[in-house]
Amino acid sequence: MATQRMLQFVTVAREMPEKRPADLRAQDFHEIYREFADAKATEQASRCSQCGVPFCQSHCPLHNNIPDWLRLTAEGRLQEAYELSQATNTFPEICGRICPQDRLCEGNCVIEQSGHGTVTIGSVEKYLTDTAWEQGWVQPIKPAADRSESVAIIGAGPGGLAAADMLRRQGVQVTVYDRHDRAGGLLTYGIPGFKLEKDVVMQRIDQLEEAGVQFVLNCDVGTDISFDAIRGKHDAILIATGVYKARELRMPGVGVPGIVKALDYLTTSNRQSFGDEVEAFESGELNAAGKRVVVIGGGDTAMDCVRTAIRQGATSVKCLYRRDRANMPGSQREVANAEEEGVEFVWLSAPKGFTGNPVEGVMVQKMRLGAPDASGRQSPEVIEGADYVEEADLVVMALGFEPEDLPEGWEAPDLEVTRWGTVKADFRSQATSIPGVFAAGDIVRGASLVVWAIRDGREAAEAILDYLAQPSAVAAE
Template identity: 55%
Template sequence: MASRLLKFSKIVSQPPAVREASARISDFEEISDAFIQEKAAEQASRCSQCGIPFCQSHCPLGNHIPDWLQLAAEGRTREAYEVSASTNPMPEVCGRVCPQDKLCEGNCVVEKAGFGTVTIGAVERWLTDTAVREGWVRPIAPERERPESVGIVGAGPAGMAAAERLRREGFKVTVYDRYDRAGGLMIYGIPNFKLDKSIPLRRHQALVEGGVEFRFGWELGRDGSVAGLRAEHDAVFLAIGAYAARRLELPGETNMKPLAALEFLTASNRKGLGDPVEGFEAGDLNARDKRVVVVGGGDTAMDCVRTAVRQGAKTVTCLYRRERETMPGSAREVKHAESEGVTFEWLSAPARLADGKIEIQPMKLDMSGGGRGRVLPDDGPVWSLEADMVIEALGFSPEDAAAMSGGASIHLTPRGTIEADPKTLQTGEPGVYAAGDLVRGPSLVVWALKDAITASDAIVRHFAEIKEPA
C-alpha cells in the first residue's frame, strides 16, 4: 500500500479556514472553521515521521504527536484520539489555546525545512471534537474504589486535570473553588472566540458524572485552611493559579482608573454566559464607543484588544515596550488582532495618565547583554494618545498562599511562588502538593496540565507505597 505520510512536499500547509475579520468581530464565536475528516487526514499526512520528533520534545506534555498524526492520516481516527488523550488531559483545549507557533509547530522539522508546518494544533482539536461527537469519550470508571480522599483547591486546568486523573485511580475527590463555575481562566479569562465555554463546562459535567464533588464559593483563607483540609482529606492539591494582577504605577491626575486585564475579561465572559454584570451595564467594564489602550505584549493583552474590538470600541491600541519579534505572546494572535483593526505601538511605554489621554515614552533596546535585550527610555519626545479606557495586561503573580494556608509549613520562593519538590510537587507541608501557576508563575495551560500529571502521579505512588495492615 502506498504511504500516506511524508506528503509535505506535495501538499501545502493549510490550517482550518479563519472567518473574515469583518464578520468575526461582530460576535464572540470561535474564529476557525472545523476540519472535515478528509482535510484533517490530508494535513496529518504531511508529517515527516522524524527519527527525533522535535514537535514532541517541545511539547510540555511530551505528546506522541507523530503517532497520532500517522493514525489520523490513515483514517484510524478513534485510535488517533485515544493516543492523543493518553498523554493530554485536555487535548481539545490545548488544540485551541496553546501557542503552537512557539511550541510543537514552531519546532516542526517540516517547518524548519521551509515547507510550512504540520497543522498539529488543528488536528489535535479535530480529534477530540470528533470523539465527543461520536461518543468515544469514556466516562470516568475506576477499576476499584480507594479509601483515600484528595481535596483540590482550584477548579482551573490543573485542578480539573488532577481531579480526573485521581478519580480514575479510585480516589474520592472534592474540588473547592472561589467561583461559581469550574474552569478558572478557561471560563472567565480566555475569551469565547478562542475557547468556547461549552468545552470547560462539558469537562466539569463529565467530572461530576464520574463522582467528583465540587464546592463552589469556597476560598482558601476565608472559608478554610490547608490544615483544615488536611484534617478532612488524606492529601491536598493546591492549584489556585496566579490572580494577583501586576499594576501600572503612573503619575498624573485623572478620573480614569486603569482596569486590570482579568477584571475586564471576566466581565465580558460573564456577560457572554448570561450573568448580570453591574460594571458592564454601567459602562465601566464595557469598551463600547471608547478609545481603548491596552498595555502589555502577552496573550492576555491580545485577549483584551480583541475583546474590546468585539465590544464595539471606537479605537483599540496596544502599547508594548519591546519590538514585535520579542513579544511573549503568540505571533498568530498578533496577526489576528491586526486584521481585526488593532493598532500596535512598538517600543512604547506608558509614562503618565491625564484625563482623556495617556502620555507615552519611546523606548529602545540595549542588546549588548544578549537575549531579548534591556529596555531603556529613548531620547525621542514623549507623545500622547487619546484614551477613554486603559487596560493593564502586565501579567499576574500568585497570591500569598502561605498566608492563606493558615500557618501550614508552606514556603515561598523569592518570586512569590510556592516552593515544591520538582519531582513530586509536594510542598514543605507533608501531604500537600501544588501545581500550575502557583508553582511556576504565570504560564500556559499546557504547563498547568503537565504539573497536574506530575503531582497526581506522585499522590498515587505515595499511597501505593503505604502497606496495608495485615
C-alpha cells in the first residue's frame, strides 16, 4: 500500500507552495510562500521515488532521513513524519525555509535528473514542523535528570543553539553568551523576515529558555567578560561565534558616507521589524527609501540586501557581480525571486572605485570569464576600455565575511587558528588547542550555510558529552 502511494512523479507534476504576488510581497517583510494545505503536502510528498540510494539524504549536511518522512507524509502520518525529521535536525522549520535546497537535497533528486522536476522537499519539511507547532507535537525539553556539569557556549547563532539543545536534553547546565540583545545570531539579525519570520526563531529560543538554558545577552566576550573568566566558571566551552568581520575593498572612494556593510544594513532592517528604534535607519544612513541602491556581491547575503532595499522603497536596485548568472554562489531561486520583485542584475561587472562624497556612483569595469581558477570556476578578467559609472545614493558591500582575531581579542594566545584566522579544531572531536574548549560552525569552517552550523553544533555537543564523561575532565577544571 505504501509503495502505491509513492512513485507518483510520473502523473503528479512538481508544485511549490503558492507565492504571494511580487507587487504585494515587495511591500512588506512577511514570508513570500504560502503554506501547503494538507492535501497538497501529501500529494507532493507522494512524488518521491523512494530511491535505493537517496541522493537527497546523502547531499544533506544533516543526512536527514528525507525519503522516510516523505513517505510518512504521503500516508498522512504527519506526527511520525515530524518526529523523524526532528531526530536529525534541531530546527527543521528553519532549514525548510532558508536552506538552498536547489543546491543540496532537491538539486540532487533523482527524478529531477530524469526530467520530472524535483520533489519539493524544503516546502514539505517546513509544512511538517509548522503543523507540529500548531498541533502541540513539539514537546518541551525535559532532561531525565539534571547533571552538575556546566558548559558555556559563546555565540547564540544556529550552531550554538543546536549544541545547547542537545546538551540540555542530556541534563547538562548550559549558559549561552552573546554580544547581541536577542539570541539567534544571523537567524535573528542577518536573515530578513521575508525568508524567515522572527517568531519562528523566537519560539525555539523560548523553548530553550523554558528548558533551563541561561542566556547572557549584550555580553561581548573580551570586553564585558574575559575568556578566562568564562573558563573558570564552566567545565567546558564551545566557541560558536560565527564570522562577522566584513570583507572590504581597497579602492578609491571607499569609506565615504553612503557605502555601508551588508550586515549593518540587514541588522538595522531586522531591528526595525522587531519595532526597535534605530538611529541609523531614522537618519537615512541605513535606509534605502527613495535611493538608487547598488549592492556589490553575488552570494545569499547580497540577495537578502537587494530584496530588503526593494521593500524599503528604493527607487532602483541593482546588483553587481563579477561573474555571470551560472557562476554566482547565491541560490538561483533567490535570484529569480529578486528579479520578480524588481531587482536588476548587472552580470560580469566589478567595482574599481566610487565617486562623490557622499557616494554618487560606482565606477564599474566590465569583465569576461577566462580560464578556470584553482576552484574550477572561470576567473573574471577585465575588459579594457569598457568602464562606466553606475549612479548610486547607497552602496551595500556584500562581499562575504572573515573571522575576527579571537586570540587577540580574548587575550587567549593558546587558542590556535588557521592561516585564514578560523579556529583550528580537530575535524572529529571539534576540540581546539585548549583542553576543554571546543569550536563549531563558521568560526571553524569559514562562512557557510546555516544547515552546516546546525550539524557542527550537534556534533560538538556529542564531543563535549564524551569529554565530560572522562573522569579527569571535570576534575581538571
